[in-house]
Amino acid sequence: MKRVLVVDDERKMRRLLQMLLETLGLESVAADTAEEALALAQAEHFDLVMTDLRLPGMSGKWTAGMVTESDGRAEPFVAVPALARAARRAGAIIVEGCAARTLDIEAGRIAGVVTEAGRVRCAQVVLAGGAWSSGFAANAGVDLPQLMVRSTVARTEVAPQAYNANISQPGLSLRRRADGGYSLATGDVAEHYLSPASFRYFTKFLKLLSISARDVRLRLAAPKGFPGAWGTPSRWSGGEISPFERMRVLNPAPSPAIVRRIEQRLGQRYPALKGVKLAEAWAGMIDVTPDAVPVLGEVKQISGLHLATGLSGHGFGLGPMVGRVVSELIADGGSPFDLRDFRFGRFSDGSRLAPRRPTACSFRTCSTRRTPSAGTPGCRARSVPRRVCTRGRCARSRPPSRKRGSRTTSSASTSPRPRCSSRCRRVGCGSSTVSRR
Numbered sequence: 508m509k510r511v512l513v514v515d516d517e518r519k520m521r522r523l524l525q526m527l528l529e530t531l532g533l534e535s536v537a538a539d540t541a542e543e544a545l546a547l548a549q550a551e552h553f554d555l556v557m558t559d560l561r562l563p564g565m566s567g568k569w570t571a572g573m574v575t576e577s578d579g580r581a582e583p584f585v586a587v588p589a590l591a592r593a594a595r596r597a598g599a600i601i602v603e604g605c606a607a608r609t610l611d612i613e614a615g616r617i618a619g620v621v622t623e624a625g626r627v628r629c630a631q632v633v634l635a636g637g638a639w640s641s642g643f644a645a646n647a648g649v650d651l652p653q654l655m656v657r658s659t660v661a662r663t664e665v666a667p668q669a670y671n672a673n674i675s676q677p678g679l680s681l682r683r684r685a686d687g688g689y690s691l692a693t694g695d696v697a698e699h700y701l702s703p704a705s706f707r708y709f710t711k712f713l714k715l716l717s718i719s720a721r722d723v724r725l726r727l728a729a730p731k732g733f734p735g736a737w738g739t740p741s742r743w744s745g746g747e748i749s750p751f752e753r754m755r756v757l758n759p760a761p762s763p764a765i766v767r768r769i770e771q772r773l774g775q776r777y778p779a780l781k782g783v784k785l786a787e788a789w790a791g792m793i794d795v796t797p798d799a800v801p802v803l804g805e806v807k808q809i810s811g812l813h814l815a816t817g818l819s820g821h822g823f824g825l826g827p828m829v830g831r832v833v834s835e836l837i838a839d840g841g842s843p844f845d846l847r848d849f850r851f852g853r854f855s856d857g858s859r860l861a862p863r864r865p866t867a868c869s870f871r872t873c874s875t876r877r878t879p880s881a882g883t884p885g886c887r888a889r890s891v892p893r894r895v896c897t898r899g900r901c902a903r904s905r906p907p908s909r910k911r912g913s914r915t916t917s918s919a920s921t922s923p924r925p926r927c928s929s930r931c932r933r934v935g936c937g938s939s940t941v942s943r944r
């Protein structure tokens with residue numbers, strides 16, 4: 508992060524924040540009204556906006572926000588057919604309404620795909636079946652850990668253009684649509700239908716679950732025919748009707764509770780849209796991997812089988828890049844990018860399976876995004892302060908010294924606490940104190 512827009516109507520606070528940012532080596536620009544801030548944010552790029560003001564048309568008092576001007580938006584119903592047309596122009600053959608039933612494997616190598624319309628011989632296959640990928644892979648003997656969550660969203664009727672940016676704020680996010688309405692998502696509730704896979708992959712998903720437990724609602728069982736649901740066949744041959752033919756389009760009903768929540772929050776969070784009605788709500792099954800990172804690349808146990816799946820809720824944005832990377836892997840035999848974090852083998856080689864968050868370096872002079880550690884490349888800190896998470900207690904290894912002969916029979920628990928003065932930044936730690944060395 509380099510540039511910060513500081514917005515505060517109190518001159519002293521503004522100046523204080525700017526001084527703080529300067530000591531952190533960040534560039535700051537100040538504004539004292541919301542209008543001035545918006546004009547600046549629209550004209551210039553800021554990596555972070557720190558504001559103690561109300562933003563026009565938005566409710567709530569804001570401490571900080573982030574402007575990402577390089578973000579884009581597209582209408583799926585326009586973008587996806589456009590990509591398909593472009594692929595056809597480039598020579599791709601797209602066959603719709605035809606399920607791939609299973610893989611044709613000879614001596615550990617791909618020999619083709621068995622579809623409901625017959626066998627297609629080929630040496631390379633890409634499995635990009637979204638929420639169906641894990642079941643398809645399992646039928647071919649490949650263990651691909653993947654679970655699904657139902658996500659419900661809605662759109663409004665045509666409404667005035669009060670907001671043109673995509674806005675993501677707690678409780679309700681919004682983006683302007685090409686048809687003059689707004690797409691809306693609460694973003695804080697995902698529903699997981701319990702299935703045999705929930706238990707099979709429980710330990711692999713434990714970390715992800717512990718991080719997102721507050722946002723996940725468990726539902727007893729998936730509707731009939733859903734991928735991996737109880738009763739959906741887990742094994743079939745190329746001669747049998749596959750689960751993909753029994754359910755051609757995975758189209759779950761939206762959750763009425765979440766739709767009500769969207770309705771209630773619309774006017775509260777975006778006062779300029781108070782009274783605007785919802786025109787439609789829909790849902791989809793989002794496929795998630797244990798670390799919420801896609802799986803890209805070849806499966807070592809079956810030569811010629813490539814995975815491009817597990818896009819974990821970001822596939823509309825990532826899709827075009829994923830397509831390009833995987834096609835290069837196959838056509839050129841490699842990628843200019845380091846794809847190690849995306850490899851399939853991470854699920855079985857003992858790698859730590861947890862979503863990663865960048866941890867900011869807390870040492871003042873360090874510009875890296877890492878936790879300080881002596882010798883970290885790019886870390887300018889000569890010595891690194893030891894930070895110990897104390898979960899509310901000071902974890903000094905030695906109690907403060909006692910004077911010999913003193914009548915105080917102090918112990919670590921009775922001696923005055925050493926001063927702890929900064930907030931613990933350790934991810935997942937709720938402690939407000941850390942001991943300082």
Ligand SMILES: Cc1cc2nc3c(=O)[nH]c(=O)nc-3n(C[C@H](O)[C@H](O)[C@H](O)COP(=O)(O)OP(=O)(O)OC[C@H]3O[C@@H](n4cnc5c(N)ncnc54)[C@H](O)[C@@H]3O)c2cc1C
Nearest residue numbers: 606607636637639658660751791792818820821822823824
């Ligand atoms: C409500 C909602 C909102 C979302 N919002 C965003 C967003 O704002 N930004 C974003 O980036 N992502 C978003 N996503 C996530 C995004 O839609 C998915 O990550 C993306 O669609 C996954 O792409 P995919 O190609 O892997 O799978 P899919 O889009 O599911 O495509 C897989 C296709 O393969 C077909 N298929 C499966 N098995 C077979 C088979 N055996 N034979 C033939 N065909 C088969 C399926 O029918 C399907 O058409 C959202 C998802 C939902 C549900």
